[in-house]
Amino acid sequence: YPVERIRNFSIIAHVDHGKSTLADRLLEITGTIAKTDRNKQVLDKLQVERERGITVKAQSASLFYDHKGVNYLLNLIDTPGHVDFNYEVSRSLSACQGVLLVVDANEGIQAQTVANFYLAFEAQLAIIPVINKIDLKNADPERVEKQIEKLFDIPVNECVRISAKQGTNIEKVLEKVIEKIPPPQFNTTDPLKALVFDSTFDHYRGVIANIAIFGGEIQKGHKIVSAHTNKRYEVNEVGILTPDEQPTHKLYAGQVGYLIAGMKEVTEAQIGDTLFMYKQPVEPLPGFKSAKPMVFADQTEYNNLKSALERLTLNDSSVTVHRDSSLALGAGWRLGFLGLLHMEVFNQRLEQEYNTSVILTAPTVPYKAVLSSAKLIKEYGNSEITIINPAQFPDKHSVSEYLEPTVLGTIVTPQEYIGKIIVLCQDRRAVQKEMLYIDEHRVMLKYLFPLNEIVVDFYDALKSLSSGYASFDYEDAGYQAADLIKMDILINGNPVEELATIIHSDKAYATGKFLCERLKDAIPRQLFEIAIQAAIGKKIIARET
Ligand code: GTP
Numbered sequence: 001y002p003v004e005r006i007r008n009f010s011i012i013a014h015v016d017h018g019k020s021t022l023a024d025r026l027l028e029i030t031g032t033i034a035k036t037d038r039n040k041q042v043l044d045k046l047q048v049e050r051e052r053g054i055t056v057k058a059q060s061a062s063l064f065y066d067h068k069g070v071n072y073l074l075n076l077i078d079t080p081g082h083v084d085f086n087y088e089v090s091r092s093l094s095a096c097q098g099v100l101l102v103v104d105a106n107e108g109i110q111a112q113t114v115a116n117f118y119l120a121f122e123a124q125l126a127i128i129p130v131i132n133k134i135d136l137k138n139a140d141p142e143r144v145e146k147q148i149e150k151l152f153d154i155p156v157n158e159c160v161r162i163s164a165k166q167g168t169n170i171e172k173v174l175e176k177v178i179e180k181i182p183p184p185q186f187n188t189t190d191p192l193k194a195l196v197f198d199s200t201f202d203h204y205r206g207v208i209a210n211i212a213i214f215g216g217e218i219q220k221g222h223k224i225v226s227a228h229t230n231k232r233y234e235v236n237e238v239g240i241l242t243p244d245e246q247p248t249h250k251l252y253a254g255q256v257g258y259l260i261a262g263m264k265e266v267t268e269a270q271i272g273d274t275l276f277m278y279k280q281p282v283e284p285l286p287g288f289k290s291a292k293p294m295v296f297a298d299q300t301e302y303n304n305l306k307s308a309l310e311r312l313t314l315n316d317s318s319v320t321v322h323r324d325s326s327l328a329l330g331a332g333w334r335l336g337f338l339g340l341l342h343m344e345v346f347n348q349r350l351e352q353e354y355n356t357s358v359i360l361t362a363p364t365v366p367y368k369a370v371l372s373s374a375k376l377i378k379e380y381g382n383s384e385i386t387i388i389n390p391a392q393f394p395d396k397h398s399v400s401e402y403l404e405p406t407v408l409g410t411i412v413t414p415q416e417y418i419g420k421i422i423v424l425c426q427d428r429r430a431v432q433k434e435m436l437y438i439d440e441h442r443v444m445l446k447y448l449f450p451l452n453e454i455v456v457d458f459y460d461a462l463k464s465l466s467s468g469y470a471s472f473d474y475e476d477a478g479y480q481a482a483d484l485i486k487m488d489i490l491i492n493g494n495p496v497e498e499l500a501t502i503i504h505s506d507k508a509y510a511t512g513k514f515l516c517e518r519l520k521d522a523i524p525r526q527l528f529e530i531a532i533q534a535a536i537g538k539k540i541i542a543r544e545t
Contacts, residue, residue: 001073001255004183005070006073006075006184006254007072007073007181007183008075008184008254008256009075009076009097009099010078010079010096010099011079011100012079012089012100012101012116012119012120013101013102013112013116013132014104014107014109014110014111014471016104017104017110018102018133018165019102021132021164022102022132022170024164026173029170029174030063030065030074031064060075060078060243060256061241061243062074062076062241062256063075065174072178074174074178075255075256088271089119090123091198092198093120093123093125094197094212095212097181098125098126098127098177098181099116099126099127099128100128101117101128101129101130102164103130103131103132103147103148104144105131105132105133105134105136105140105141105144106138106139106140108140108143108439109144109438111410111411113412114444114473115474117152126180126182128176129158129159129160130160130162130173131144131145131159131160131162132162132163133164134161134162134163135163135166135168141159143439146439147439147442150439151436151444160173184214184253187215187216187253188215188217189216190215190253191215191276191277191280191282192215192216192218192275192276192280192282193213193214193282194212194218194224194251195272195274196270196271196273196275197211197212198271199266199269199271201266206260207263207264209259209263209275210241210257211256211259211275212256213253214285215253216277217252218235218251219251220235220236223278224276224278225281226268226269226274226275227275227276228272228273233261234261236261236262238258238260240258241257259275308350308354312349312350312354318338318342319336319342320336321333322334324389334388340459363455364390364452364501365455367388367393367404367405367482367484367502368386368387368402368404369394369401369402370399370400371383371384371394371398371399372398372400373394373399375398390486390497390501390502393500393502396485401481403479403482404452404479404482404504405450405452405478405479406448406451406480407448407451407454407475408433408447408448408449408475408476409449410446410472411425411444411446411462411470411471413442413443414442414443414469414470415437417465417467417469418443418445420466421445421465421466421470422445424458425445425449428449428458429449429450429504430447430448430449431448432445434446448477452503452504459472482504483504483505483506484503484505485503485505485536486500486501486502486536487500487501487508487535487536488500488535488536489516489519489534490531490532490534490540491523491530492530493533495535511534512534512541513542515534516532516534516543519532520532520544520545530545531545
């Protein structure tokens with residue numbers, strides 16, 4: 001296929017707006033898969049994905065489509081459907097020239113629609129709005145088109161109205177893909193430049209990297225180098241995804257496919273990495289970031305957990321694993337995740353795919369401290385340190401500033417819940433950045449949140465006070481100075497390490513009181529008095545007996 005006849009695109013959508021269903025229809029109509037019910041949601045492969053109805057691991061497929069007598073190669077690059085995986089979404093998008101932005105005709109624009117739109121917009125992609133579920137009784141495509149025009153500045157007549165479920169207007173979507181999305185502008189005569197946008201692990205074949213070729217060509221026997229690790233490999237196999245791997249002789253500039261090259265761990269094929277030909281180095285593609293875990297939890301050792309963890313992390317290079325132990329829980333691991341959902345999914349996979357049972361502690365976020373004590377700076381070899389474990393919290397006399405991670409949250413809600421939502425956000429120490437009516441009834445709010453205020457139960461609280469109607473999405477917003485303290489819990493005057501927490505000073509009294517009350521209920525009644533105290537340094541701030 002000459003590049004003029006290639007289109008690389010993704011489907012992006014808010015959860016449940018129909019991304020996977022549309023992908024299935026596209027696969028069917030192009031004859032990539034047979035039209036049977038068993039093929040429902042072919043691209044979502046993991047059991048946890050089927051159960052939760054969400055996409056965790058991106059899957060991609062090459063489609064062959066005949067348009068007005070001309071044959072096109074359409075590469076559909078699937079993206080994960082959740083904020084925790086925004087970095088992976090942005091990497092998948094950099095392999096594309098355009099996106100289908102799917103919006104539910106009944107629910108309209110939601111928080112994740114906004115976040116996804118901006119990812120595509122910033123990547124300068126062609127954006128085709130697709131209004132899905134027009135078969136629903138309450139569908140109001142006109143209202144949704146107006147929202148799209150107001151918020152994203154896309155004219156109403158550029159939207160395609162479809163029902164992915166019933167297969168209405170799917171052909172129109174393909175026509176738009178060919179018309180509106182430009183072909184990739186890459187040259188096969190340039191030196192090889194390949195972007196790794198996903199990777200999976202196969203027990204027999206090792207790492208399978210999904211790649212997009214930005215220049216040159218690649219085939220079996222080529223010697224390649226990873227720009228990130230500098231490691232050298234010999235290519236064993238290349239091919240396209242249909243969506244199963246189908247080997248081909250070569251992959252050319254503009255194409256999307258997979259590569260097997262003797263990589264043993266997924267950390268060797270990190271998302272965002274650039275591959276080039278040995279002795280023909282190229283400028284790596286911009287935007288590479290190592291996975292940055294934001295939520296940490298401890299997991300304790302049971303039966304075969306160690307080998308299960310090892311095997312599962314082979315498949316997910318964004319989880320960090322450190323051995324850890326605690327007096328109360330014994331030996332275990334401290335695991336870093338991209339976010340809460342990532343943590344839950346990982347845990348569910350451990351249980352389902354590896355048959356293990358685990359105890360997961362409440363998650364914490366990585367704080368930082370800027371040290372002022374010369375002795376500590378020397379000890380750590382750095383004036384800024386990251387604190388994950390409260391036991392390592394440096395005393396305020398040796399610190400000039402504590403820092404906490406923040407996120408920029410987007411909330412889309414029917415207007416009747418605004419009052420309650422604003423109160424909730426203020427209670428979570430959030431600062432309002434924007435408030436905009438997207439139509440007569442719906443409002444978009446943007447808030448800067450401290451990450452630790454949303455990791456545990458913010459989403460549930462938001463859903464319950466809005467009867468499930470408000471949606472939420474967030475992106476990393478860096479660190480900000482914060483008045484942090486370490487709170488100890490003392491039982492009969494002795495601090496219990498596992499119960500210590502790092503919190504904002506504004507929340508100290510309320511949290512201390514809450515923890516003491518909960519412990520009073522949790523600790524079995526004894527024949528003698530037990531003092532349960534919350535303390536900051538030497539100062540007791542709450543007590544139960
Ligand atoms: P994630 O993988 O979590 O991002 O979800 P998704 O966007 O892929 O949504 P999915 O395709 O799984 O569809 C969500 C639900 O909407 C499913 O129950 C689908 O059957 C249903 N659905 C999808 N398209 C249509 C449609 O055109 N009409 C109707 N009535 N339902 C649809």
